[in-house]
Amino acid sequence: xxxxxxTIGTRSFTSRLIIGTGKYQNFSETQSAIKNSxxxxxxxxxxxxxxxxxxxxxSLLDYIDRGKVTLLPNTAGCYSADEAVRTLQLAxxxxxxxxxxxxxxxGDPTTLFPNVTETLIAAERLIQDGFQVxxxxxxxxxxxxxxxxxxxxxxxPLASLIGSGMGILNPWNLKIIIDNSTVPIIVDxxxxxxxxxxxxxxxxxxxxxxxxxxxxAKDPVGMAGAMRKAVEAGRxxxxxxxxxxxxxxxxxxxxxxxxxxPKG
Amino acid sequence: xxxxxxxxxxxxxxxxxxxxxxxxxxxxxxxxxAIEINHQIVSRSRYDSITLKHEDKIEIVxxxxxx
Numbered sequence: 001x002x003x004x005x006x007t008i009g010t011r012s013f014t015s016r017l018i019i020g021t022g023k024y025q026n027f028s029e030t031q032s033a034i035k036n037s038x039x040x041x042x043x044x045x046x047x048x049x050x051x052x053x054x055x056x057x058x059s060l061l062d063y064i065d066r067g068k069v070t071l072l073p074n075t076a077g078c079y080s081a082d083e084a085v086r087t088l089q090l091a092x093x094x095x096x097x098x099x100x101x102x103x104x105x106x107g108d109p110t111t112l113f114p115n116v117t118e119t120l121i122a123a124e125r126l127i128q129d130g131f132q133v134x135x136x137x138x139x140x141x142x143x144x145x146x147x148x149x150x151x152x153x154x155x156x157p158l159a160s161l162i163g164s165g166m167g168i169l170n171p172w173n174l175k176i177i178i179d180n181s182t183v184p185i186i187v188d189x190x191x192x193x194x195x196x197x198x199x200x201x202x203x204x205x206x207x208x209x210x211x212x213x214x215x216x217a218k219d220p221v222g223m224a225g226a227m228r229k230a231v232e233a234g235r236x237x238x239x240x241x242x243x244x245x246x247x248x249x250x251x252x253x254x255x256x257x258x259x260x261x262p263k264g
Numbered sequence: 265x266x267x268x269x270x271x272x273x274x275x276x277x278x279x280x281x282x283x284x285x286x287x288x289x290x291x292x293x294x295x296x297x298a299i300e301i302n303h304q305i306v307s308r309s310r311y312d313s314i315t316l317k318h319e320d321k322i323e324i325v326x327x328x329x330x331x
Contacts (some may be wrong), residue, residue, distance in 0.1 A: 020329075020330060020331030021328075021329040021330060021331075022329040022330040022331045023329070023331070043330055043331055044327040044328065044329065044330055045324050045327070045328050045329065045330025045331075046294060046298075046326075046327060046328075047325060047326065048272075048323065048324065048325055048326075049271065049290075049292060049295070049297055049324045049325060049326045051270065051273070051290055051324075052324040053270055055288045059295060059296075059326065059327075059328075060328055060329055061296050061326075061327055061329060071327065073327065074330055074331070076330050076331065086300075086303075089305055090298040090300065090323075090325050091298070091307060091327070093298040093299075093305050093307060093308075094296055094297060094298035094325065094326065095296070095327070096328060150278075162331065163331075178288065187313065210331075211331030
């Protein structure tokens with residue numbers, strides 16, 4: 001197996017950047033952003049079909065090459081385990097049995113913070129129903145571990161609020177979650193710019209999921225490319241093993257001996 | 265005639281209209297969709313064998329952009 005790959009459940013990927021398909025100006029921009037990001041997994045939402053739509057009007061799936069990209073249906077807008085389970089069962093039917101899904105059960109419409117107790121209930125039911133669940137959660141290490149123990153294939157703690165662009169607000173909790181986990185940890189929510197993604201990867205995250213950071217950038221397709229490099233750079237830095245920090249003492253990089261004007 | 269609910273809106277149909285016919289009349293035959301009738305998911309293979317009854321509640325969903 002290529003050591004650069006990473007595994008989610010039974011699937012293997014090379015890109016560690018997962019992106020959403022919401023908030024773009026049009027489907028063409030969505031398509032270009034996906035391409036420039038190098039993402040191999042993109043999230044989609046499940047919603048009622050617009051019945052007034054002309055049958056010739058394009059739809060999102062017309063712009064995504066399912067041979068190259070894995071779709072990840074989400075449960076955005078669900079506030080209960082029942083709603084989330086129902087949504088993903090419909091998604092599985094829609095996508096011909098596809099079973100890799102993103103679970104999110106929200107607790108509050110202003111902050112979109114996850115309702116972790118309903119999330120645990122939904123995760124257990126979905127896993128029993130044969131889904132491979134990637135789960136959006138808070139940065140609570142106990143909940144993260146519990147979701148892993150239930151059988152989620154990836155744990156996705158928020159860096160900060162969905163769509164807030166605030167970056168990683170609690171790196172210490174995130175590090176605890178990473179260190180205690182045996183399944184991929186994927187930062188999901190709150191990434192704002194390239195450095196946020198790099199920092200997450202440097203800390204040891206397996207991947208980063210973002211939507212608004214790209215779609216709401218002034219140049220979304222440009223930002224998609226930046227994010228691809230940011231995730232790669234962070235991952236390489238992590239594997240290379242950073243130097244130690246020293247808060248109070250300098251360490252010169254040039255020799256202290258052979259000076260033209262010897263000291264002391 | 266039967267009156268059913270589709271995505272929250274009222275629709276009137278001829279008696280013995282199949283799910284397949286409904287989908288066709290909505291222009292959705294070539295779309296990736298999933299359907300629930302009265303909270304039960306209906307698989308595509310059964311669209312032509314299921315007839316819609318009065319007061320049936322249909323939900324038709326599709327994949328859209330989201331994070």
